[in-house]
Amino acid sequence: MPPNIFSRILWPDAPPAPVPKAADAVRVGLLGASRISPRAVIGPAKALASVIVHGVAARDGKKAEAFAKKHGIPKWYTGYEAMLNDPEIDAVYIALPNGHHAEWTLKAIHAGKHVLLEKPSASNATESAAILAATQTQDAKNARIVVLENFHNLFHPALHRARDLVRAGAVGNVHSASVRLCFPNIFGKDDIRFDYALGGGINMDLGTYACSALRFMLDAEPLRVTSATPTTLVRPDVDGEMAATLDFPDGVAASYVVSMVRPWISFVCSGLEGMKPMLEIKGDKGTLSLSVFVLPQLLHKLTVVPTTTTTITADDATQHVAETVYGEGGNTTYWYSLRAFAARIRGAEEPEPQYWIPLEWSVKNQRCVDMVYEKAGLRVRGEA
Numbered sequence: 001m002p003p004n005i006f007s008r009i010l011w012p013d014a015p016p017a018p019v020p021k022a023a024d025a026v027r028v029g030l031l032g033a034s035r036i037s038p039r040a041v042i043g044p045a046k047a048l049a050s051v052i053v054h055g056v057a058a059r060d061g062k063k064a065e066a067f068a069k070k071h072g073i074p075k076w077y078t079g080y081e082a083m084l085n086d087p088e089i090d091a092v093y094i095a096l097p098n099g100h101h102a103e104w105t106l107k108a109i110h111a112g113k114h115v116l117l118e119k120p121s122a123s124n125a126t127e128s129a130a131i132l133a134a135t136q137t138q139d140a141k142n143a144r145i146v147v148l149e150n151f152h153n154l155f156h157p158a159l160h161r162a163r164d165l166v167r168a169g170a171v172g173n174v175h176s177a178s179v180r181l182c183f184p185n186i187f188g189k190d191d192i193r194f195d196y197a198l199g200g201g202i203n204m205d206l207g208t209y210a211c212s213a214l215r216f217m218l219d220a221e222p223l224r225v226t227s228a229t230p231t232t233l234v235r236p237d238v239d240g241e242m243a244a245t246l247d248f249p250d251g252v253a254a255s256y257v258v259s260m261v262r263p264w265i266s267f268v269c270s271g272l273e274g275m276k277p278m279l280e281i282k283g284d285k286g287t288l289s290l291s292v293f294v295l296p297q298l299l300h301k302l303t304v305v306p307t308t309t310t311t312i313t314a315d316d317a318t319q320h321v322a323e324t325v326y327g328e329g330g331n332t333t334y335w336y337s338l339r340a341f342a343a344r345i346r347g348a349e350e351p352e353p354q355y356w357i358p359l360e361w362s363v364k365n366q367r368c369v370d371m372v373y374e375k376a377g378l379r380v381r382g383e384a
């Protein structure tokens with residue numbers, strides 16, 4: 001499928017013709033018949049020789065059966081344990097409410113399954129660290145258990161091109177960075193995203209993308225959160241919008257605003273510009289911007305605008321950049337992360353962009369999310 005605007009938007013649900021499967025393809029089971037799994041796993045797996053979606057488990061067996069039949073999945077299970085006990089399943093995809101991530105990841109690891117785990121990895125950094133510890137037991141090491149937090153966007157070539165530009169000095173010495181990720185509430189206030197008991201809160205849902213993008217681009221950890229304002233609460237302790245400022249090493253000041261409570265009309269008034277996800281890195285020589293950095297496969301623009309245009313030469317790293325980077329065949333972020341996950345399990349060569357998210361990194365990302373809650377005066381998720 002050529003990577004034009006229509007195919008890019010349709011691609012998640014209408015991937016190209018299925019490819020033949022490799023003999024050692026990873027047989028993945030979906031733990032939960034979740035809304036995101038067609039886009040994150042079922043579709044991309046069709047186009048990957050290295051992955052077979054072999055089963056789906058739901059709390060209600062009838063739901064699992066209907067989901068399996070709809071998506072052409074050969075096996076279904078009533079309850080998650082049943083799938084974890086099936087030796088035909090090599091790996092599980094966990095897309096449960098955030099508050100259930102750690103519990104089921106630990107159970108999956110103990111059952112000897114690899115885990116592709118939706119973001120955020122857990123309710124809090126302590127739980128994330130418990131997942132890391134579970135992969136470091138002798139049994140898990142012997143089974144070479146792989147656990148990947150599915151920050152799919154960080155596997156896309158557009159993000160890597162942006163980071164390479166910053167590393168090459170395209171904006172000079174970085175002094176600030178920001179993320180904006182604001183939408184209307186497309187899920188409704190009763191969604192799992194806004195239930196404290198399920199690990200809800202916009203800082204868990206979208207703040208985790210902000211933390212990960214800032215940490216990825218700056219190659220560093222936040223030293224402290226200097227302000228955190230839960231501008232809108234959906235209910236007590238459950239943030240619908242969060243604005244935070246963070247200090248990174250070397251005097252880099254970062255900020256983010258994430259929201260899912262802005263009224264549609266506010267986006268109409270801003271010409272939809274305000275709804276465009278935006279990542280910006282500013283330095284003494286210029287500003288790098290990457291729009292739609294969470295789903296760059298749909299559309300995005302990567303620009304570097306020099307602070308001054310007077311000193312530009314042909315080989316000057318600070319020259320203007322205005323690019324799109326769709327990578328091979330316009331594949332989705334989810335395709336890239338699923339491919340990397342399967343390659344890691346099989347010990348195959350790391351595919352381009354040769355990137356991996358170690359669990360240690362996931363623990364630090366969750367720490368970033370937790371620090372923002374602490375500064376905001378809201379309970380860290382998972383606290384009674």
Ligand SMILES: NC(=O)C1=CN([C@@H]2O[C@H](COP(=O)(O)OP(=O)(O)OC[C@H]3O[C@@H](n4cnc5c(N)ncnc54)[C@H](OP(=O)(O)O)[C@@H]3O)[C@@H](O)[C@H]2O)C=CC1
Pocket residue numbers: 031032033034035036037040057058059060063095096097098118119120150152192198205
């Ligand atoms: N990487 C990405 O782009 C995205 C990631 N996500 C992440 O994926 C996860 C799931 O999101 P999404 O697909 O929207 O979620 P869903 O609302 O589809 O829920 C996922 C599963 O969780 C179970 N579940 C739902 N409600 C409850 C409840 N009240 N108590 C216990 N279990 C429940 C259900 O399992 P069952 O089928 O067994 O009933 C359901 O299938 C979240 O962590 C989210 O952050 C979500 C969207 C995009």
Ligand SMILES: O=C1OC[C@@H](O)[C@H](O)[C@H]1O
Pocket residue numbers: 193205294
């Ligand atoms: O990619 C995403 O966009 C919408 C969010 O609510 C979701 O959880 C997230 O992963």
